Amino acid sequence: MEISIPTLLRIKPNAIYKIGKYLRKERFTRIALFYGTGIKELLGEPLAISLDSSEIQVVHEETIATNDAEEVIKSAFTLPGNVQAIVAIGGGKVVDYCKYAAFILQLPIISMPTSISNDGFASPGASLVVNGKRKSQKAKIPFGVVIDTEVIRKSPEFYTFSGIGDLVSKYTAVFDWKLAGRVKQEPVNDFSVLISINAVDMMVSYKHKEIRDLEFLRLICGCLVMSGVAMEVSGSSRPASGSEHLISHAYETIAPQPSLHGLQVGVATYAISWLQNNPEHHTIKKVLEDTGFVNYLSQNPLDKASFIEAIKYAPNVKENYYTVLSDKDNMARLIDFVRKDEYFGNFVR
Ligand SMILES: [Zn+2]
Numbered sequence: 001m002e003i004s005i006p007t008l009l010r011i012k013p014n015a016i017y018k019i020g021k022y023l024r025k026e027r028f029t030r031i032a033l034f035y036g037t038g039i040k041e042l043l044g045e046p047l048a049i050s051l052d053s054s055e056i057q058v059v060h061e062e063t064i065a066t067n068d069a070e071e072v073i074k075s076a077f078t079l080p081g082n083v084q085a086i087v088a089i090g091g092g093k094v095v096d097y098c099k100y101a102a103f104i105l106q107l108p109i110i111s112m113p114t115s116i117s118n119d120g121f122a123s124p125g126a127s128l129v130v131n132g133k134r135k136s137q138k139a140k141i142p143f144g145v146v147i148d149t150e151v152i153r154k155s156p157e158f159y160t161f162s163g164i165g166d167l168v169s170k171y172t173a174v175f176d177w178k179l180a181g182r183v184k185q186e187p188v189n190d191f192s193v194l195i196s197i198n199a200v201d202m203m204v205s206y207k208h209k210e211i212r213d214l215e216f217l218r219l220i221c222g223c224l225v226m227s228g229v230a231m232e233v234s235g236s237s238r239p240a241s242g243s244e245h246l247i248s249h250a251y252e253t254i255a256p257q258p259s260l261h262g263l264q265v266g267v268a269t270y271a272i273s274w275l276q277n278n279p280e281h282h283t284i285k286k287v288l289e290d291t292g293f294v295n296y297l298s299q300n301p302l303d304k305a306s307f308i309e310a311i312k313y314a315p316n317v318k319e320n321y322y323t324v325l326s327d328k329d330n331m332a333r334l335i336d337f338v339r340k341d342e343y344f345g346n347f348v349r
Helices: 015-025 039-053 069-077 092-105 149-154 157-168 170-184 190-205 214-234 243-254 261-275 281-291 293-299 304-316 328-340
Strands: 008-012 030-036 057-064 085-090 109-113 125-130 133-138 144-148
Touching: 008 015, 008 214, 015 039, 015 085, 015 109, 015 144, 030 039, 030 092, 039 057, 039 085, 057 092, 069 092, 069 125, 085 092, 092 109, 092 125, 144 149, 149 214, 157 170, 157 190, 157 214, 157 261, 157 281, 157 293, 170 190, 170 243, 170 261, 170 281, 190 214, 190 281, 243 261, 243 304, 261 281, 261 293, 261 328, 281 293, 304 328
Parallel strands: 008 144, 030 057, 030 085, 085 109, 109 144
Antiparallel strands: 125 133
């Protein structure tokens, strides 16, 4: 099995001003540049100055508003043949779009997320729309991840809360994976488990959990990269995604107004960790409190009825994916918990 790991990794304030220098160092001088919606207006200028001053040629430039698989394929094959690397700057959509295009064309991709709402900017999969339905596709793990923490600091806080929710779910995901190992003899990759758990432990043990703190943001970004790498190492989403993710995916299709991936995942992680009798249940609760996640959710709660429906539907989201929710009694216990637990009332209404 071939494992690739991001080679170019820069997470620091004002990294965007140095992108030209980073690309030149890697000998990429002709790139295709893809922006997310509204990003060119926001960051196009410093980016252009940086690329210009390092004499990087932008041979194709486009703003992406879709992650439809057919659009990606069409666009990939119209790229000029002399492109050496694809650069994606923006949110999840443009990064997913470019990861898949890079996979088709076998080109390196450099992802420059402008918010950190999930681990997608450094993961080997891409979430795309195929025939009107959201699907996870195999794609390429980015060759480079460049994150300007000043840009992240200025992004709306719910994106960062979402990233924290996605990160804390490694505890419940790994628990489900090990459970599947015991019950279904599914192979568990210990090294992948180590990376995943270390990533979330690092965030947990950081003292000053202030989401506008550049050092804390740098740490979260690094941990999300590790989550992506854990998936690459095991060749599956297991180290990063368990029953809490299944609930979130189901909620997305059921709720009248879905929230952000990581916000849904964070809420589901709290509930699932209770169900699993997970030793980290209280750690999870404390992290969500200390970072401000709980406070934000209490003002922007998820829809309780949809959440309960999502729990019921969750085991059907992925085939052959054994989790704590595969047991019918467990499912009933969790629904009861969501209905009655007073503290959980912070997350849903
Ligand atoms: Zn996730």
